[in-house]
Amino acid sequence: MIRTSDVWWKNAVLYCLDVETFSDKGFRGCTERIDHLHALGVTCVWLMPFYPTPERDDGYDITDFYAVDPRLGSLGDFVEFVRSARDRGMRVIADLVVNHTSDQHPWFHDPTKRDWYVWADEPQTDGPQGITFPDKENSLWEYSEEVGKYYLHRFYKHQPDLNVANPEVRDEIARIMGFWMELGLSGFRVDAVPFLLEHNDAADAMSLPNPHDYLTDLRAFINRRNGEGVLLGEVNLPYKDTMAYYGQGVGDELTMCFDFVGMQAMYLALARQSSGPLAKALQERPQPPRDGHWATFVRNHDELTLDKLPEDERQEVFDAFGPDPSMQLYGRGLRRRLPSMLNGDYRRIRMVYSLLFSLPGTPVLFYGEEIGLVEDLSLEGRLAVRVPMDWEAAGRQRHSPDSLLTWMRRLIESYRECPELAWGTYQVLDVGDPCVFAHRADCDGGTVIAVHNFADRAVPVELKVKGVLTDVLTGDGCDAKLELGPYDCRWFRLTDK
Numbered sequence: 001m002i003r004t005s006d007v008w009w010k011n012a013v014l015y016c017l018d019v020e021t022f023s024d025k026g027f028r029g030c031t032e033r034i035d036h037l038h039a040l041g042v043t044c045v046w047l048m049p050f051y052p053t054p055e056r057d058d059g060y061d062i063t064d065f066y067a068v069d070p071r072l073g074s075l076g077d078f079v080e081f082v083r084s085a086r087d088r089g090m091r092v093i094a095d096l097v098v099n100h101t102s103d104q105h106p107w108f109h110d111p112t113k114r115d116w117y118v119w120a121d122e123p124q125t126d127g128p129q130g131i132t133f134p135d136k137e138n139s140l141w142e143y144s145e146e147v148g149k150y151y152l153h154r155f156y157k158h159q160p161d162l163n164v165a166n167p168e169v170r171d172e173i174a175r176i177m178g179f180w181m182e183l184g185l186s187g188f189r190v191d192a193v194p195f196l197l198e199h200n201d202a203a204d205a206m207s208l209p210n211p212h213d214y215l216t217d218l219r220a221f222i223n224r225r226n227g228e229g230v231l232l233g234e235v236n237l238p239y240k241d242t243m244a245y246y247g248q249g250v251g252d253e254l255t256m257c258f259d260f261v262g263m264q265a266m267y268l269a270l271a272r273q274s275s276g277p278l279a280k281a282l283q284e285r286p287q288p289p290r291d292g293h294w295a296t297f298v299r300n301h302d303e304l305t306l307d308k309l310p311e312d313e314r315q316e317v318f319d320a321f322g323p324d325p326s327m328q329l330y331g332r333g334l335r336r337r338l339p340s341m342l343n344g345d346y347r348r349i350r351m352v353y354s355l356l357f358s359l360p361g362t363p364v365l366f367y368g369e370e371i372g373l374v375e376d377l378s379l380e381g382r383l384a385v386r387v388p389m390d391w392e393a394a395g396r397q398r399h400s401p402d403s404l405l406t407w408m409r410r411l412i413e414s415y416r417e418c419p420e421l422a423w424g425t426y427q428v429l430d431v432g433d434p435c436v437f438a439h440r441a442d443c444d445g446g447t448v449i450a451v452h453n454f455a456d457r458a459v460p461v462e463l464k465v466k467g468v469l470t471d472v473l474t475g476d477g478c479d480a481k482l483e484l485g486p487y488d489c490r491w492f493r494l495t496d497k
Helices: 004-011 026-032 034-040 075-087 111-116 167-182 193-202 212-225 239-246 260-272 276-284 311-321 346-358 381-385 391-398 404-416 419-423
Strands: 014-017 044-047 091-096 141-144 149-152 187-190 230-233 256-258 293-297 362-366 425-429 436-443 446-453 459-462 468-471 481-484 489-495
Touching: 004 293, 004 362, 004 419, 026 034, 026 075, 034 075, 034 404, 075 091, 091 167, 111 167, 167 187, 167 212, 187 212, 193 212, 212 230, 212 239, 239 256, 260 276, 260 293, 260 311, 260 346, 276 425, 276 436, 346 404, 346 446, 346 489, 391 404, 419 436, 419 446, 436 459, 481 489
Parallel strands: 014 044, 014 362, 044 091, 091 187, 187 230, 230 256, 256 293, 293 362
Antiparallel strands: 141 149, 425 436, 436 446, 446 489, 459 481, 468 489
């Protein structure tokens, strides 16, 4: 029997923030801003890396997994932030970045920990997934004068990969997780999961029989430490391959996986002003184990990757939302935020976020989305979207009934009041016009129907349902025949009377 409290993430609202850009006062400043998140309706905060770092990869190059970077505060400041969040009913998770370390980490220069990294006498092949940052690197292997061998780096050359096939490394990762959970974390967003497991074959003598056994161990560990713990995995693979990371249908590995395929299909649908690509993706999306879930999102903290779209479809999205090469990155993604991509069209922006909170899955926001924060293309690479939070804009929008912030609050409140969206089964509906995406969610006798117009023209819609429709956002009764305005969106509750 699964208790609802153990799967709190099923109907959570996650909010990703970078301590450095969310507040110029570090963790203390984030604690001062905690009521903004509470008022928005956030139930779980996801912290991007806050550990000591030389800052060559925005904190993902870590030199100490057991401390807070002095620029951002102290361990005490971290605990105060977690406690303040808990006081307001919010959990906190953090990035678990254990695929690699910084090359300045003491482990990398400790001769007794040489086997903690992946070495080869000669550079090996670069693997099926290729080079992650082709604009900066031309190989996944770098020669170390200190060691006289080549080390693997799936990302930048200053980020040597850890050898998770080594049991000492696995034990150390467990200690890291236990340390932060003792300080109040409710789990982790696991960085680069496929890369974390893939290079066990590079250390033949120490390879794990089944790399997925390691994820099973991590899940078991957090469950022993904290029954409510969550592992949210960054697994950017096709649906079929992603399912293996839940635990082959058993549900004993990752708790949630980001729906990268659905996100990319959504942008293709927006570019075409047709719901077809998104409807197709959701119809093909496998069902996770009963205690697993998909995490849905509009964008994350990296480039808006479109790598799962064929080249011609990717170009459609580029043409629609990032035609200038300066807006693109690595030939596979966009370094833009949504309001800029949609040219500030408030109707369309509202519709996209209505879609996010009505889609089956756990919605994840990237800081600033609630106020329409835009990118800064003068910043390098991915940093273009990791701009400082605009607290003046947040203040202006806080009491404005027509602001995006107010709209997001309404959506989150409505989402929390519609358990069918999180817990129910879903079905894509055919309403006769490809511009309209309609779906229903059913759970314990309750039904919610959401309709979204992807087009810039009005569309008549007939919902072929039996019963009484009530607008979730306004409480007004509705007819099954209605007209959706350009980029309009509506949620309905269906009852017998």
